[in-house]
Amino acid sequence: MSIWKRGAAAIKDKKSLAVAYLSTRRSHGDLDFEAAVIKATNHDEHNVGKRNARLVFCWIRASPDNMYPFVRALSKRMEKTRSWVVAIKGLMLMHDLGHCKLPAVKKMGRLPFDLSSFTDGHSRLSKTWGFNAFIRQYFAFLDQRGVIWRDEENKTAEDSPLMVQQLSKLRKWQFLLGMLLEIRPRADNMKVPLILEAMDCVVIEIFDVHSRICSEIAKVLLEVHSVVGKLEASKALEILRMATMQDEELSRYFEFCKEYGVLKANEFIAVTGIPEEDVKQLERIVNGASDKTYKDQMALVVREENNVIVEHGETMESLKTRITDKWEVFHENNTAAGARKDSDQPHNPFEIPDFISFLN
The missing domain is CATH 1.25.40.90 (Serine Threonine Protein Phosphatase 5, Tetratricopeptide repeat)
Structure with missing residues (x-):
């Protein structure tokens, strides 16, 4: 001036x-x-x-x-x-x-x-x-x-499920973060103390908003492992995809700020991405496969050795084991509260002599 x-x-x-x-x-x-x-x-x-x-x-x-x-x-x-x-x-x-x-x-x-x-x-x-x-x-x-x-501040009791409310709140804060990432000097003559001071304020706000988003996403991911509907899963999937995109934009934004001379940008910590498995899990729910069905499928292990097939199928309700070798079948159902049925008892084709009676 x-x-x-x-x-x-x-x-x-x-x-x-x-x-x-x-x-x-x-x-x-x-x-x-x-x-x-x-x-x-x-x-x-x-x-x-x-x-x-x-x-x-x-x-x-x-x-x-x-x-x-x-x-x-x-x-x-x-x-x-x-x-x-x-x-x-x-x-x-x-x-x-x-x-x-x-x-x-x-x-x-x-x-x-x-x-x-x-x-x-x-x-x-x-x-x-x-x-x-x-x-x-x-x-x-x-x-x-x-x-x-x-x-x-003025919100009242809503009829929608709690998770839907959380996702709606998350979407608003992601929109806000997107607006923050648009604030930057774009002309060559803007590297003046006042702009650098304003950018420090913006960077601090980005830290705060991004922290809120990460906290809310963590809560959502905890609930994803429970039974959720397609609507919630679809909204959550959009949130995670947006978070992944914004993490990349955030990294580029802070690199720009560091090069420009914004001091607060040096306090930036590398962003941890959304776990890929969480995204895939939501995709399975949206596509119609329930989380429980997926876990049952993953728990099923089939092993074949020397004409012997061993199947382990684990669910929340029962544990079943079958061993098949040509003619012999052993079946155990742990869900039964009492003793085994007679038909489930192992069968031995050879008769064992009664040596005690023989000695008498």
């Missing part, structure tokens, strides 16, 4: 502060927040404004009611700005607000301002198109995250 541009940006910020303090229609608390928001979202792309941001969130944590004047002040700032610097700093503030763990934040829903069609008005489009795209994607993610949070 040239000296002239920095001077012009500083003048704009001072003008905004003067207008805020001269206003007589707002309460003293609103004025304090408006001044803090203006300072935290100043026009200097080399100054992230962390000190003023920390001050704002200290006020909010001290009293959750302070969230409302903060949101009003930030919304007013975002609705007026045509500066990509101010817009990104405002989005980062809203992003950090979500980490305050306040119930009111998750109930807020969509963002109170709209940057879905943002265009910087201070430079040529050829120089700012990358920043415009970054802001639109960042806004879209935060806006959708607010919708998902609100739905989870």
Whole structure:
């Protein structure tokens, strides 16, 4: 940023502060927040404004009611700005607000301002198109995250099975992860401190969302081994396939971030893929073969040695063993509660002499 541009940006910020303090229609608390928001979202792309941001969130944590004047002040700032610097700093503030763990934040829903069609008005489009795209994607993610949070907070008892609810939740978070992976610098002139700071925020969010997805998938896979219907299996199979695709995208995304200079990307741990057997098991259920039938088939072992065939068929109910050698048949059924039937007793064709009676 040239000296002239920095001077012009500083003048704009001072003008905004003067207008805020001269206003007589707002309460003293609103004025304090408006001044803090203006300072935290100043026009200097080399100054992230962390000190003023920390001050704002200290006020909010001290009293959750302070969230409302903060949101009003930030919304007013975002609705007026045509500066990509101010817009990104405002989005980062809203992003950090979500980490305050306040119930009111998750109930807020969509963002109170709209940057879905943002265009910087201070430079040529050829120089700012990358920043415009970054802001639109960042806004879209935060806006959708607010919708998902609100739905989870306001959800009521549902008639659908628990596993279907889990799969629906998983699908939403996978969609959210996909939106996060779209946020990246795409122009050559975007390697500036503010963009790198915003990317750190995005990477941290990716860690959190991906962790949630892995946790929910683990729960689903535990239930897959029980009896599930084709509908649940089909939805779960789609989830696993999407997870496999996103794991590959995630690895490429973090490689890009490392090369670009995003510091938080260096904390990335290699993604563990979905076990192939879990995917195949769901495919069998979807194709009509129940899990129990598959296990019964896998438990059946046929061994043939020297005209002797031994079959072991194991199920949950019984264990049966048959040994066949031409004329002799031995059959044992462990499911019977009592003694063997006479017909099942081994037959000996030779009569054994009674030596005790013979001696007497």
